[in-house]
Amino acid sequence: AADVERALELGADGVGLLRTEFLFLDRSSLPSEDEQARTLEEIARGLAGRPLIVRTLDAGADKPLPGMATEREDNPFLGRRGIRLSLAEPDLFDAQLRAILRVAARHPLKVMFPMVSGLGEVEAAFAALQRARADTGIDEPLEVGIMVEVPAAALLAERLARLIDFFSIGTNDLAQYTMAAERGNERVAPLLAGPHPAVLRLVRETAAAAEAHDRWVGVCGELAGDPAAALLLVGLGVRELSVAPALIPAVKAALREVTIDDASAAARRALAASSAEEARQAAAALL
Numbered sequence: 001a002a003d004v005e006r007a008l009e010l011g012a013d014g015v016g017l018l019r020t021e022f023l024f025l026d027r028s029s030l031p032s033e034d035e036q037a038r039t040l041e042e043i044a045r046g047l048a049g050r051p052l053i054v055r056t057l058d059a060g061a062d063k064p065l066p067g068m069a070t071e072r073e074d075n076p077f078l079g080r081r082g083i084r085l086s087l088a089e090p091d092l093f094d095a096q097l098r099a100i101l102r103v104a105a106r107h108p109l110k111v112m113f114p115m116v117s118g119l120g121e122v123e124a125a126f127a128a129l130q131r132a133r134a135d136t137g138i139d140e141p142l143e144v145g146i147m148v149e150v151p152a153a154a155l156l157a158e159r160l161a162r163l164i165d166f167f168s169i170g171t172n173d174l175a176q177y178t179m180a181a182e183r184g185n186e187r188v189a190p191l192l193a194g195p196h197p198a199v200l201r202l203v204r205e206t207a208a209a210a211e212a213h214d215r216w217v218g219v220c221g222e223l224a225g226d227p228a229a230a231l232l233l234v235g236l237g238v239r240e241l242s243v244a245p246a247l248i249p250a251v252k253a254a255l256r257e258v259t260i261d262d263a264s265a266a267a268r269r270a271l272a273a274s275s276a277e278e279a280r281q282a283a284a285a286l287l
Contacts, residue, residue: 082115
């Protein structure tokens with residue numbers, strides 16, 4: 001909640017990604033439903049009617065939960081994390097969804113599920129949401145989205161778009177899985193630097209599927225905070241960018257300098273580029 005005022009001062013129009021896992025980390029016990037609801041309520045009040053997109057628990061891999069016994073995995077980035085963990089722990093998931101619904105009944109809150117890789121996970125998450133509605137008696141409308149971080153989700157975007165209200169593309173993980181390069185491994189870091197054409201193609205697939213079903217697409221990830229890359233994302237059909245607060249002024253200034261048509265033309269050149277740097281230059285030339 002303490003971050004809200006600073007973000008608004010820097011020009012934020014809302015919160016595009018609330019990382020709820022920080023309520024669960026660095027503590028020996030899991031937060032209660034009431035504690036989760038109080039924290040969400042405080043953040044929502046600080047936004048004073050602006051939208052708040054809450055990502056359900058994205059733990060596992062590099063973010064283990066001290067308050068939950070979990071088995072060691074040889075490759076946790078390809079293991080039980082994100083929505084996989086939530087669906088495997090229904091008591092934890094249901095409590096979080098009940099807390100979200102309690103706050104959504106009073107504030108413009110949206111929810112999104114991380115690490116989705118297929119339709120079955122979305123259907124199971126909606127079933128959990130229905131259980132939470134039955135438990136709380138709260139039936140107010142709630143926009144539901146998914147994060148596109150796994151290439152499978154981008155490739156299935158046309159079918160997924162029929163089930164949900166919006167996509168939020170997590171470019172950090174999407175790049176990691178597309179390039180088979182772990183984010184924390186400095187030896188392969190160059191493979192993840194900048195707007196790689198392969199990643200941009202998955203963004204385009206997702207945006208096209210969303211447009212076909214009258215859905216909107218946002219991006220949360222480091223690409224959204226790079227002014228040149230942000231122009232490419234907008235040119236591909238992305239209409240919401242979630243960035244670190246300090247980066248908001250530079251990204252907004254860049255977007256004001258370019259028309260949608262110019263951004264779209266730059267995006268087409270970037271898709272045909274042979275490297276991330278060449279793709280980035282397609283947009284940087286406009287600034």
